[in-house]
Amino acid sequence: MLHNKKRLTFTLSAVALAAMSASPAHSAVVASIKPLGFIAAAIADGITPVEVLLPDGASEHDYALRPSDVKRIKNADLVVWTGPEMEAFLTKSAAELPASKNLEIAGLPEVKPLLIRGGEEEDEHEHDHDHHAGSEKSEEQDTSHTHHHHGEFNMHLWMSPEIAKQSAVAIHGKLLELMPQSKAKLDANLQQFEAELADADKHIGAQLAPVRNKGYFVFHDAYSYFEKHYGLSPLGHFTVNPEIQPGAQRLHQIRTQLVEQKAVCVFAEPQFRPAVIDAVSRGTSVRKGTLDPLGMGISLTKDSYVKFLSQLSSQYASCLNGA
Known part of the structure; x- marks a missing residue:
C-alpha cells in the first residue's frame, strides 16, 4: 500500500513537472536589443527576469525572428523595443500584443520631443548615386533599407542618457x-x-x-544622441546601413579629410570590421578605434x-586621446 502511495506521488510529481515544462516561462520582460535589456534589468531587478531577443554579434538592422523568439514575445509580460523604424523584425509580433504588454520607446510622449532628425534619407540617396548608378540591385537594397529602417x-x-531615463x-x-504588489521594490530600483x-x-x-x-569618423550613424549629449565633434559616418558598403565618392571624401588631418580617429564596430576602414586610413597618421553600440560582452545586471x-x-x- 505504502509502495503504491509512493508510486502515485511520484507519478503526480512527474505530471506536474511535465506540465510546467510544457507551459513556457511566463513572467519575463523581453527586450529587443541588449541596451534596452540593460535598462529593463535595472528596473526589474529582484522582481522578474529580463531576456534579450537579439543575440550578440547580430545586427538590429537585419535580424529575422526565429519561431522560439515569436513564442517568447507572445508569452512575455512586457516587450520593450525602440519602434518599427529600428526593429522592423518586431513590427508584426508587437502589433499582436495588448497595449499593456507593448512598450515602444519611440512612441512615448516624453521621448518624442527628444528625437534627433536623422537626415538619413538624403544620405541614403547620396549613397545610391555613389553605389554604381547603373546597378539596380544596390539601389533597390538602399531604397528598401531607407523604407524599413x-x-x-x-x-x-x-x-541618449535622457531617453534612457524616460525609458526606465x-x-x-x-x-x-502588471505587478502592483512589487511597488516598493520597483520604486527603489527606479530611484537607484x-x-x-x-x-555616471x-x-x-x-x-x-x-x-x-x-x-573623427564613425562606421555607421548610430551615435548622434551620445555625441550631442556630450558635445563631441564627429566629422561624419561611413554608412547609414552597416550592411551596405559606402560608395567610392563617400570614401574619397573621408580619405581627403583624413589626409588633411581633419580627423584623428576612425571607429569600426565589433560586428562590422570592414576592410574599407583599413583601406581609407592606410598611409595616414589617423588612429583606429572600436565603438560598441550594443554592449556586446556586457551581461544583464x-x-x-x-x-x-x-x-x-x-x-x-x-x-x-591617443592612449
Whole structure:
C-alpha cells in the first residue's frame, strides 16, 4: 500500500513537472536589443527576469525572428523595443500584443520631443548615386533599407542618457500595472537607476571634455544622441546601413579629410570590421578605434546600462586621446 502511495506521488510529481515544462516561462520582460535589456534589468531587478531577443554579434538592422523568439514575445509580460523604424523584425509580433504588454520607446510622449532628425534619407540617396548608378540591385537594397529602417528621425535612442531615463520611468510604470504588489521594490530600483545614471553622466562628461574638439569618423550613424549629449565633434559616418558598403565618392571624401588631418580617429564596430576602414586610413597618421553600440560582452545586471555608457565613453576617449 505504502509502495503504491509512493508510486502515485511520484507519478503526480512527474505530471506536474511535465506540465510546467510544457507551459513556457511566463513572467519575463523581453527586450529587443541588449541596451534596452540593460535598462529593463535595472528596473526589474529582484522582481522578474529580463531576456534579450537579439543575440550578440547580430545586427538590429537585419535580424529575422526565429519561431522560439515569436513564442517568447507572445508569452512575455512586457516587450520593450525602440519602434518599427529600428526593429522592423518586431513590427508584426508587437502589433499582436495588448497595449499593456507593448512598450515602444519611440512612441512615448516624453521621448518624442527628444528625437534627433536623422537626415538619413538624403544620405541614403547620396549613397545610391555613389553605389554604381547603373546597378539596380544596390539601389533597390538602399531604397528598401531607407523604407524599413530610416525615416525622419535617428532611432538609436538607447544612446541618449535622457531617453534612457524616460525609458526606465516607462518600464517602471508598465511593471507597476502588471505587478502592483512589487511597488516598493520597483520604486527603489527606479530611484537607484536614476541616481547611478546621474553620477555616471557627470563622470563621462568630465572624461570626454578634453576631446570635445577632436574630429573623427564613425562606421555607421548610430551615435548622434551620445555625441550631442556630450558635445563631441564627429566629422561624419561611413554608412547609414552597416550592411551596405559606402560608395567610392563617400570614401574619397573621408580619405581627403583624413589626409588633411581633419580627423584623428576612425571607429569600426565589433560586428562590422570592414576592410574599407583599413583601406581609407592606410598611409595616414589617423588612429583606429572600436565603438560598441550594443554592449556586446556586457551581461544583464542592474548596473549594466551605466557600464555600457562608461565603456562607450572610454572607447571614444582612448582613441581620441591617443592612449
